[in-house]
Amino acid sequence: MRYVIIGAGAVGGAIGGRLAEAGHDVVLVARGAHHEALRAFGLRLMTAEGTRTHLLPVVDEPAALGALRADDVLLLTVKTQDSEAALAAWGAAPVVGGGTAAERLPLVCAQNGVESQRLALRRFRRVYGVCVWLPATFVEPGAVSAAGTPLTGILHLGRYPHGTDETARRIAADLEKSRFEAPVVPDVARWQYAKLLGNLANAMEAVSGPVTGEEGLELLGRVRAEGEAALAAAGIAYVSEEEQRRVRGDRIRLRPFDGSPRRGGSSWQSLDRATGTIEADYLNGEIALLGRLHGVPTPLDDLLQRLANTFARERRAAGSMPVAELVRLAGEAVASVGEEGPPRP
Template structure:
């Protein structure tokens, strides 16, 4: 199989680099300065076992490849806000022997949240969800770091909306040979919703930085509790924290890296640091807000974080520049002003 990594940022770069290291055929897809750096200097992947440069075929879209191969596996690793554009571009791409990528090729959504695979299933016949536990950093064109050891990441995967098949097992075998653990599960969304709850803190980290104070921990707990109440009202199952802890065990420890970019924060923090102008909060905190409105549960904290994260991105404000005390004050105000959802009962 050949892996086409659509979006060679933190997750895509780490997955693509590790697959290439274990001898797999990999093409990476990027845009702008990152694309230029990858073409000129290669992908510099920094991990606890050292830094190395991978000279991989690099393209900016399907037209640069011509016909796709029947054994291609598409790995969608762009941020969710960029998914529609990527799906519209790659779906109609012709495959050797006839048909299109959307009709014939498997598509793995290796992204935060749960929305991209729903978007993909509107276009692609074979969609796979991936629950991504992969601490990686991309803030400099051409350079990706991944600080996990002995595993680089844990990637639960399965067919979307449910089930498993031989393709999932073949991909998992390749990932398992590439410094990942890749459990094939029939209920991948249960793991993704658990990860979504953890990712609700991304916006607090993005706007206020990585703060481990008592008030920051308390705010993150309140935001998560709001998310848990929404999932309960929606009847959505998710893996428990105990189950997640058992799955991770001591398989993936974060260690300081001697070289490469410093991990100042997660994916949303990195978006602000790169000044991309967009952020994934609509599909993390916004997913909770959406479900809350559908099921009659007020979500003032997640609404606030979604709005603030988008304002920071749109205005190119510095990551971590809002004091935690100010964020807590705004959160308290939002809760105090929250009104019951019209026409719906509240718990």
């Protein structure tokens, strides 16, 4: 199988680079300065074992690749806010022998949140979800770091909305030859919703820096409690923290190395790169959506979603809001819900 990595940033670059190291055919899809750097100099993948440069085919749109092969796997790793445009473009791409990618090829969503695979299923007949545990950083155009060791990441994989099949098992086998653990599970959404709860901290980190100290940790606990209440009201099951710890064990340890410090997660990186967008609508916003659908107040996630979007839109510096100010705003948000009264189910 050939892997077409749609969005060869931090996660996509790390997966694509590791697959290439293991001898698999890989095509990288990127835009702008990153696309130009990849074409000119290759993908520099920095890991605990050192830096390797991979000279791989690079395109910026389906037309630049030509007709897709019947054995291609499309691996979607863009941020969720960019999914719709990518799905529209690649879904219509022709496949050798007839038909389109949406009709004939598997699409694997390796992204935060749960929305992209729902969007994908509107176009693609065969959609797979991945719960991504992969510490990776976009260092600069053409360069990505992945500091996890001994495994680069753990990627739970399954058919969406549920089930497994031979394609999932073949993809998992390729990933497991490429320094990943890739359990094939029939209930991948269960893992993704657990990851969603963890990702509610992304906006806090992006706005106010690493979540440390008594005030920050207490607020994070309240944000997570909001998420748990919304999932419970919606009847959505998720993997417990204990089960996640048991699966992870010490399989992924972060080993810092020169040249690519892991300064923050995916949302922090979006602000640091001043991209103008951020994924908060599909993380904290997912909890806000469930809260509105099921009558659960979510003032803290509403606040974090709004602040993250404001920071992105106005290109504010990542981590520039003092934690004390964030805590003050959180108190006002909770108080305002009390004044409005409980939401109607």
